[in-house]
Amino acid sequence: xxxxxxxxxxxxxxxxxxxLCELLVVLAVAGLLSGLLFRQGSRAMARxxxxxxxxxxxxxxxxxxxEARERARPCGLQLEASGWTQPRRPGLDPCExxxxxxxxxxxxxxxxxxHSFPGSLRFTGQGLVLxxxxxxLEHRSDDLRPLCAVMSLPLGIVRTGRYHGxxxxxxxxxxxxxxxx
Numbered sequence: 196x197x198x199x200x201x202x203x204x205x206x207x208x209x210x211x212x213x214x215l216c217e218l219l220v221v222l223a224v225a226g227l228l229s230g231l232l233f234r235q236g237s238r239a240m241a242r243x244x245x246x247x248x249x250x251x252x253x254x255x256x257x258x259x260x261x262e263a264r265e266r267a268r269p270c271g272l273q274l275e276a277s278g279w280t281q282p283r284r285p286g287l288d289p290c291e292x293x294x295x296x297x298x299x300x301x302x303x304x305x306x307x308x309x310h311s312f313p314g315s316l317r318f319t320g321q322g323l324v325l326x327x328x329x330x331x332l333e334h335r336s337d338d339l340r341p342l343c344a345v346m347s348l349p350l351g352i353v354r355t356g357r358y359h360g361x362x363x364x365x366x367x368x369x370x371x372x373x374x375x376x
Contacts, residue, residue, distance in 0.1 A: 241305070241334045248306040248332045249342045251297070253353060255279040256316075256324075256344075258293035260351055264322030271315045274330065278302045282315035290318065305335050311366050312346075324351035329366040331358045343371035 213221075255272055263270045270290035271282035279297040281289040302308060312328035319325060327348040333341035341358040345368040360370030 238339070241336070241339055244303045244305055245332055245334050245339060245342050247300075248302050248308070249344060249355060251278060251300045251302060252308075252330050252332070252344050253355070254300065255293060255297050256346060256351065256353060258296055259290040259316070259318050260322045260324065262290045262292045263318035263320055267320045269317060269319050271317045272297075273315050274308070274310055274312055276302070276308050282317075284315035284317075287315055287317060302332075307333050307335055307362075309362070309366055318351075322351070323349045325349070327351075329368045329371060331360075331362065331366045331371075333358075333362055345371045 252274065255274065255278075259270060259272045268288065270293075271284060271287040272290055272293060273280045273282045278301045279294060281294060308330065310328055310330040312330065313326045315326075317325040324346060325348070327346045329343060329345045331341050331343045333339070341362055342355065343358040343366065344353055344355045346353045354371070354373075356371045356373045357375075358366070358370055359372050360367055
């Protein structure tokens, strides 16, 4: 029996292993696959950041309404590019508990926010909303369709969707259409 192979035969080819050409083909295929996976991964991250931004906007609206109702006193918030802040309107108390919770949820720097809300959103002691509007969030570096939230008066009912209007123009509620599944 010949050494090297279990059935006793010897290698009859000129060399063992892979040729340079075969290795280059395998490396090229691996490079293409990793490029595709990286693109999909970065797109998924962009989608998650957009979703997180929309949830932050919705959380601010919900928490402020709840706080105003619990305190039985009006309060307000202001929506800025970085997230929720204290209202700058004189005589309007901030929704402190809502702000304390929202400080842990800033908007990601890759998210561009535009909205038609007034400077300060006001919530009555009964939890009603005195200011409505539309918020649009888009990712700065991806071609994902922007997300939107529309808050109607006076109950503060919020609907969300994908924004189908011109992102450079002021946001309009009629361009916020339900998400396709």
